[in-house]
Amino acid sequence: MGAGRGLLGLAPGRRILLNAVEWIVESVEPQLGLFVLAHADGHVESRSIRWLINHPDARMAKEVKAVGSGPGTQPRDAADLTPEQHRRARIRAEHVLEAMTGFRSGHPSRAQPGEPRPAYDPDRTTLTERRRVKVSELKAMPPQEAEMLGLRFMSLRTLERLSSATGESLLLACADGRWTRRSGGHRSVTEEVREAIFAVRKECKDRARIGMAAKHRLLHQYMKEQYPQFPTEKIPSRTTLWRVWHEWFGPGGGRQRYERSADEAEEAGVARRVVVHRPGQVLALDSTPMPVKLRETVFGDTVTATLTLALDLYSHSLPAFRLTLQSDTSVDVAMLLRDVMLPLPMREGWGEEMQWPYPGVPADVIAEFTGCGVAALPFFAPETVTTDHGSPYKNHDLVDAERELGCNILPARTLRASDKFAVERAFSSIKTLLFEHLLGFTGADVADRGADPEGDAVFTLAGWNT
Template sequence: MLDLSPGAAVVLDGREWCVEGCEPQFGRVMLVDASDGRRMRANLGMLAHHPNCRQSSRTTASRAAAKGRQEPIESDLTRHQRKLLKLRVAHLLEVATGFCGGDPLRPGPGEPKPCYDPGVTTLTQRRWAKVEELTRLDKDQARVLGLDRVGYRTLIRWEARRRRYGAIGCADDRWLRPALGHLTINEQVREAIYAVHGECLYRSRISMRTRERLIHQYVREQFGQEATGDIPSYETLRTAWHDWFGSGGGRQRYVRSAAKSTSGEHVVIHRPGQVVALDTTVMPVKVRETVFGDPVSVHLTLALDVCTRSLVGFRLTLVSDSSIDIAMLLRDITMPLPMRPGWGDDMEWPYPGLPANVVADFAGHQVAGLPFFSPETVTTDHGSVYRNHHLVEVERVLGCNILPARVLRPTDKQAVERSFGAIRSLLFELLHGYTGVDVADRGEDPEADADLTIEKAEHVIATWIVKVWQNRKLGEHAPSWDPKGDHSPNSLFAASMAQGGFAMQIPSPELYYELLPAHHVQIHHERGVKIGRLWYDGDALDEYRDEPSARGGKHKRRYLIRSDPRDARSVFFQDPKTHDWHSLRWKGLPPGDEIPSFGDARVREMLTAARKSGLKPQTDRELLPVLLDLLGAHAPVESWKSLPKAKRTEITRDDARGRAAAADRPVEQPVRLVEPKPAAAQVSKRPMVAEPRRPQQARDIDNAVDADRRDRRAQALQQQAPLPPPARLGEAFRRGNLFLLTNDEAADSTLAE
């Protein structure tokens, strides 16, 4: 109900008006603007039904501590004031019930006192007895306890406020005086403080003393020497700076980033897949690569559903990730996770409303208990792996919106940032090879403790996510419809399915090709297509060698070729008529033989080495010896450990990326990785460490070198003309007669000449 008595204040559309007079017989009220004194006649019905009309707390608040402010609470008091408040409440409870605790079933020592016994005294008698008791207190002690001026009416007022507001109602309003600001700071000094703050935002960090000198300089140059006398003390300026701009403990680069203007809009997340946050960090566990068996660090990329806190995807990459790794991670989010060997029935698809056998029929395999969906919005930081044309095109193909976080503001994706810390404490700290938070907390030799390969580490993380993380109770995250309930990522996803349903869309295997980088080229009638300075060819191009593409638009008359940067041994061509995908082999590969995989970085290195050596190849077959040399074909077994760390890392990275590319392909391609043959067990101090695959890889390279040499020798012999058979012994003597005499006339003519 509005109080429209003269002197009352009402707030109308955000402006405060004071009631000057009210004429209820005419249904009118005269309002005066509190800021400029402007008068306005208003109708009582309009004020009663206006949606933005309310009573001002400045005149209607029943407590002085709440006028024009928020209602006070006990946490606003200091520790000493809370002790005094507790003492006042004990006195009031003793007056009301005869017991200081207020509970007759739990009396204190000597309770109830005869003068406070509710069975023989009235409430008025107990109040007068309390006044007499407080009067007998020492004056200094009573002043310290805030009980020196307590009378009969004070007890009544305290009790009424306690019943209405609780214990805080007994607090003295003088304890919660309003903050009046800094009265000694005038408009000129205020302008100088804000000007100096804006200047310091783009400077290197300076001390408060330097800021004070800049404030004095600004006031002196802008308002004259006389105005400097109104500048308050250093302590006042320091306090005002802290109140207006914070403690100033942040780093300058982060402070400048936070000061940038934003749209002011917020994303309200209420369904799975609405926002998926991606981030990459170095996994704090050393693992062993499977080529040389060296301990290495790998990068862990997580995909977190912000609504349910489900870890819907992850990737382990050696050295660093690339755009193709992130593209395949987004593809993993849209596909159901297959059950792995060793996983029990408790890790199968658990969500009610959609039976596991139905999902398995659509997917073609048993599905693990991990949500899958098409992400609507992807939030990432500004790393180079996320900001490139390829990944933007991938997100367009998947139908995702891109919502980048602000620069240097990790709080915009704090959910995935916090997930890294949770995985560290719940899983990584239990594994051998854990490196700690930083170098100071690192163990004596975590590299020697490493006993997991990259494949085993990936299996451990996948098992832990499905079995532990998805069923783990969330500590601080809860939905708005049940903020006090116990929830896990799986329970939140099941609740979302019950509320809004679940669109089970499993992408086709051809999605792999659509997410690869695209190249628009023409088909050479003899050499095929040129991708990344290498030529690729296959039988699928025979029908289109002599005719341009029928495509229009920007890439008119050019064919679309897809390539996987992780494996440059082949590219992929889609038949324009049947829309089937075909693999095109590199023309430098030996026919019928297999070589280890190599990526785009190895191609650039091969071309650079060929150019430096003065080689001008006519065909790609002439580049194969250079490639095999880079792959380590001529490195003897004794020199494997003496290879530089960077060289071993490059070889291992090519092998890991090739295996990842082979695992992501929907079907087996003609160019495939060579699986290692089982080797005999060897005695080792660490039996759990996997056997290095470098011997088998070296044998594969040697076999490729031998095959290439045989092919070259055969081609050279075919190009040479056939040699005639050698003459028989005495053939020259059989051609003429040794006893035949020459013609005399011919001999004489020869002598005359």
């Protein structure tokens, strides 16, 4: 994207200067021609790409190296600060911005009541005059308040030095470097000890779970076998090993079988979360007992149904769902996939607002193909299907049907809720927004159940399926 000011790389995380004010691109929706800008003070705006192209003063911000980052270390980030430290650094940055621009927010469009103050009016004072006034103002502050905010020793030279930073870089420059001081490392962890620690971790991965004391003995054993001349007194203590282990490999609170599966997934290159780019790319299937008692159609008895959902992970829409008596089967799941691929006909009494909008395809073409009007419910051929390890989803007939449809099968890992977090959240939203307001709601468990949910049931299974 060029506008006579160089190339504008519109991507999440990039920094853009608009009227000399720095903004961060939070997200981009090219299919809608929109993007979201976020300011350092938390203000968020949604703009169109056309607006950015025609902006008179838009350019990319220079990449400024984070303050306090050294070679081989992770740069400091605002997330490293506690809420109190963030507040104190924000106050310091506001003083610097007021000396630079006359406004504590850094721009006239976000002026606070009473700004600019006469001594900081940019139309009547110079930059050097404002800095000198700011130094005098800070020196006149009560000593305890100035010391708490770190403004006691802010001189004219300090204000000049901080003026080169903007946005988050200014916030980090105003943060005390001692707040995010990094460890100087462990001098006792030499190359030989490092090799031994990784060897012990590899050995422990395939063994039963053991404590740090046993790992420390294995460390001594490895050093004695591989490096007999290495002094025993220079081997790190158990406390040092515990600290190094937590820094390098994390707390390690998981069970052994799941730690092994996570390591195997990382080695295979599939440990990262799937990134979805288009509708129908990944379809998540799951089932749960419906927390509302229903009436059976023939005899009117109270029954429990199972709700099976199909969730598109791109749009988070529900292309199809099914209610089955008691538990679902592989045939029910296969019919659910069929519902996902077929359009839903318009029903009597539905207005035009319920009709599906077709981007790029005339509605008459789809209506001629289906033989009727189509409701506003997505339908597509799923590319990848994500399921859990329940028996209906592992059935050979269902697997054959999915392969016949050309679907890739991506089972969720055992006890990994993050693999199907979206569909689990959909179940929770449906319960909160719908089921809790219906008669016959059973609650989360038996202790939270009503006096007689079976007697309160009024809805029928056939009524829900239609």
